[in-house]
Amino acid sequence: MKNTVRPPLGGFSTAFLLAQVGAHAAARFAERLEAVGLTPPHAGVLRVVNTSEGMSQQALGEILRVLPSRLVVLIDELERRGFIERRDHPTDRRSYALYLTPAGREVLQRVGRAAREHEDALCAALTTTERAQLGGLLRRIADEQGLARGVHPGFSRMRASK
Amino acid sequence: MKNTVRPPLGGFSTAFLLAQVGAHAAARFAERLEAVGLTPPHAGVLRVVNTSEGMSQQALGEILRVLPSRLVVLIDELERRGFIERRDHPTDRRSYALYLTPAGREVLQRVGRAAREHEDALCAALTTTERAQLGGLLRRIADEQGLARGVHPGFSRMRASK
DNA sequence: TATTGTTATACTCTATAACTATA
DNA sequence: TATAGTTATAGAGTATAACAATA
Numbered sequence: 001m002k003n004t005v006r007p008p009l010g011g012f013s014t015a016f017l018l019a020q021v022g023a024h025a026a027a028r029f030a031e032r033l034e035a036v037g038l039t040p041p042h043a044g045v046l047r048v049v050n051t052s053e054g055m056s057q058q059a060l061g062e063i064l065r066v067l068p069s070r071l072v073v074l075i076d077e078l079e080r081r082g083f084i085e086r087r088d089h090p091t092d093r094r095s096y097a098l099y100l101t102p103a104g105r106e107v108l109q110r111v112g113r114a115a116r117e118h119e120d121a122l123c124a125a126l127t128t129t130e131r132a133q134l135g136g137l138l139r140r141i142a143d144e145q146g147l148a149r150g151v152h153p154g155f156s157r158m159r160a161s162k
Numbered sequence: 163m164k165n166t167v168r169p170p171l172g173g174f175s176t177a178f179l180l181a182q183v184g185a186h187a188a189a190r191f192a193e194r195l196e197a198v199g200l201t202p203p204h205a206g207v208l209r210v211v212n213t214s215e216g217m218s219q220q221a222l223g224e225i226l227r228v229l230p231s232r233l234v235v236l237i238d239e240l241e242r243r244g245f246i247e248r249r250d251h252p253t254d255r256r257s258y259a260l261y262l263t264p265a266g267r268e269v270l271q272r273v274g275r276a277a278r279e280h281e282d283a284l285c286a287a288l289t290t291t292e293r294a295q296l297g298g299l300l301r302r303i304a305d306e307q308g309l310a311r312g313v314h315p316g317f318s319r320m321r322a323s324k
Numbered sequence: 325t326a327t328t329g330t331t332a333t334a335c336t337c338t339a340t341a342a343c344t345a346t347a
Numbered sequence: 348t349a350t351a352g353t354t355a356t357a358g359a360g361t362a363t364a365a366c367a368a369t370a
Contacts, residue, residue: 013277013278013281013297014281014284014285014293014296014297014300015187015191015277015280015281015284015285016277016312016314017297017300017301017304018180018183018184018187018284018300019184019185019187019188019191019314020184020304020309020313020314021180021184021300021303021304021307021309022180022181022182022183022184022185022187022188023181023184023185023188023314024304024307024309025177025180025181025184026181026184026185029177029181056351056352057351057352058350058351058352067338067339067340068351068352068353069338069339069340069341069352069353069354069355070337070338070339071352072352072353072354089351092346092347092350092351093345093346093347093351094345094346094347094350094351094352095346095350095351095352096351096352115175115177115178116175118177119175119176119177122176122177122180122303122307123176123177123303124306125302125303125305125306125307126299126302126303130299131176133295133299134176134296134299134300135175135176135179137288137292137295137296137299138176138179138180138183138296139179140287140288141183141284141285141287141288142179142182142183142186143287144286144287145183145186145284145287147182147183147186150178151182152178152181152182152185218328218329219328219329220327220328220329229361229362229363230328230329230330231329231330231331231332231361231362231363232360232361232362233329234329234330234331251328254327254328254369254370255328255368255369255370256327256328256329256368256369256370257327257328257329257369258328258329
């Protein structure tokens with residue numbers, strides 16, 4: 001009767017669950033990306049460059065909230081692997097214009113497939129309507145909290161593929 | 163008409179939202195802990211030791227999935243600040259028995275208050291019933307994915323208070 | 325011989341500052 | 348003078364290995 005296990009502070013709170021499940025989701029997705037040979041930051045760069053090609057590294061860094069010095073190495077790696085191209089900027093010779101290569105577009109499609117499989121595996125416990133319901137609730141929280149769409153704060157540390 | 167912004171891969175998926183909102187929740191909570199003078203790992207240690215006092219560092223590390231070498235410094239810090247005590251283990255002289263001090267219990271209550279305020283702020287966009295609904299859906303995902311209750315994977319890197 | 329806690333060390337990731345070339 | 352990209356360096360966080368005391 002004594003020594004009953006009391007709910008560990010926050011152990012059942014929605015906020016804690018959110019952080020816990022969110023970290024799990026990010027980790028599982030990073031694993032799938034690893035199979036494609038990418039890290040989450042790499043995928044983020046490809047994803048954003050794809051949405052508006054020709055952007056500068058500066059602009060990219062502001063969208064992704066990644067430091068310029070870090071972007072250099074990320075883009076170096078993606079360029080070396082033939083996924084992205086640094087072309088001369090038409091008017092400003094200080095900056096580059098970033099473009100995806102055909103191989104880059106290809107790998108981005110593989111990322112898309114991985115994302116769909118990930119989504120399916122992650123929400124296996126829920127019905128289709130429940131998934132939509134969950135998505136709606138999360139969307140409203142994200143908007144109210146002022147989170148930018150499609151920007152993941154804290155890309156962070158998952159093992160690179162070399 | 164051309165150049166329409168296509169949904170950035172995964173930008174609207176539930177899994178991405180989950181990771182995004184989850185990271186946001188963790189970051190905001192870490193900020194509140196900072197005001198109490200703790201980091202998330204510190205709070206995790208206090209929380210678990212509180213649920214079953216007298217446990218060894220080994221046992222604690224297994225529950226929190228924290229390496230023994232890291233636990234040493236975490237507990238050192240908590241002990242130095244008078245929140246936790248290393249007593250002699252009654253039967254095994256190799257290990258310690260961990261206990262909260264009165265000050266430790268006090269600070270844990272402040273953590274609890276911070277958690278409740280955090281929850282409120284985070285879910286401000288939702289009604290009470292919607293919060294419960296969200297909690298239920300997350301709970302089912304967490305259980306199906308095999309996540310241990312009350313264990314946050316990836317405590318990780320938030321600024322320490324000194 | 326195995327285990328608990330500890331220390332020392334290496335490795336990764338992220339952040340800061342200094343440098344160049346252009347504007 | 349300010350900005351884009353780069354390089355070099357330092358810092359924090361995490362993991363690995365070796366060690367002393369005890370089982």
